Amino acid sequence: MELRTLKYFLAVAREQNMTEAANVLHVTQPTLSRQMADLERELGCTLFVRTNRATMLTADGMRLRQRAEEILQLVQQTEDEMGTKREVAGVVRIGAGETQAMRVLTDAFAELRRNHPRVTCQLYTGNADAVEERLERGLVDFALMIEPVNVEKYDHLELPARDTVGVVVGTHSPWGMLDAVTPQTLVQMPLLVSSRTTHQTFDLATWSNGLVKPGQLNVVGTFDLIGNAALLAEAGTACVLGIDHLPELQTSRLRFLPLEPALTTGSVVAWKRHRIFSPACEAFLEQLRATLEQ
Structure with missing residues (x-):
């Protein structure tokens, strides 16, 4: 399977039309159709559903699209890293949860850019499960994850900032007049909780001295972001x-109610142990350490 074929495939997936994709690629439509037919034979599956008006991806086609995007991204990153021997350049890929601790990383990257303007970044936002999955698959270089997380198999830095745990409520909801949320109140609330499954979100049993037991919460749904x-x-x-302290919560229509007694959580920046970093990632890690020391 050639990289060129994957690029052709992604163009068809994007345009959803063989003729339009051929125009974008500056090849003839019969040539492109033949390439896609050869690709289907090579993989032994049907990638497209063809109609008179559109060329849509099958389930196998959607899986190939995800893999093709990852492959071409890694190829581009490798070319960028190998082609920049004299000057620090390249991309730093950061996956992060929603936390004010992200400011430490953005400050470090801003300082890095001032010294090395050819360094760029790719930011991905998700919960700890999603971010760690991308770290494992090599799709991000650094993962900022909200605790609790298991970092035994990673190198990591603990960040000094701590986030306050609480409940976001509508200003005009029945809970909008509260100042804090006790264990007795928490079990009465209709809650949306994080969709994290690999890592437990918050240890509410310990926080409540056993008053909030597993399965006792009134969970009405889950969320990622x-x-x-x-x-x-x-x-x-x-x-x-x-x-x-999340930007999405800075509105008069919402109130953040801290838990009572107070509960805070920390964050860590993790990266794969024994990973050989690009010059850009090495420079970022060095700057991040310097920022934390300050």
Whole structure:
């Protein structure tokens, strides 16, 4: 399977039309059709559903699209790294959860860019499960994850910032007049909780001295990123268990209620042990350490 074929395949997937894709690629339509037919024979599966008006991906086609994008991204990164011997350049790929601790990484990258303007970044936002999966697959270089996380198999740095755990509620909801959330109140709330499954989100049993037991919460749904979940909180439909100081929560229509007694959580930056970094990633890690020392 050639890289050129993968590029052709992605063009067809993007344009959803063989003729339009051929125009974008500056090849003839019969040539492109033949290439895609050869690819299907090589893989032994059907990649497209062809109609008179469109060329749509099958389930196998969608899986190949994801893999092809990853392969070409890694190829491009390798070419960038190998072609920049004299000057620090290249891309730093960061996966991160939603936390104010991200400011430490952005400050470090901003300083790095001032000294090495040819360094760029790719940012991916997700919960700890999603970010760690991308780290394992080599799709990010660094993972910023909200604790608790298992970092035994990674090299990592613990960040000094700690996030306050609490519940986001609509200002005009029945909970909007509270100042804090006790264990007794928490079990009465209709909650949206993080979709994390690999790692437990917060140890509420220990926090509540056993008053909040597993399965006792009134969980009405889950969320990955808090933005859309906050809309349900605004409407008064649910309350969102999460952390404070996120941009999506800075609105008069929402209130953040800290847990009582207070509960905080930390964050770590992790990367694969024994990984050979690109010059850009080495420079970023060095700058990150310097930023933390300051």
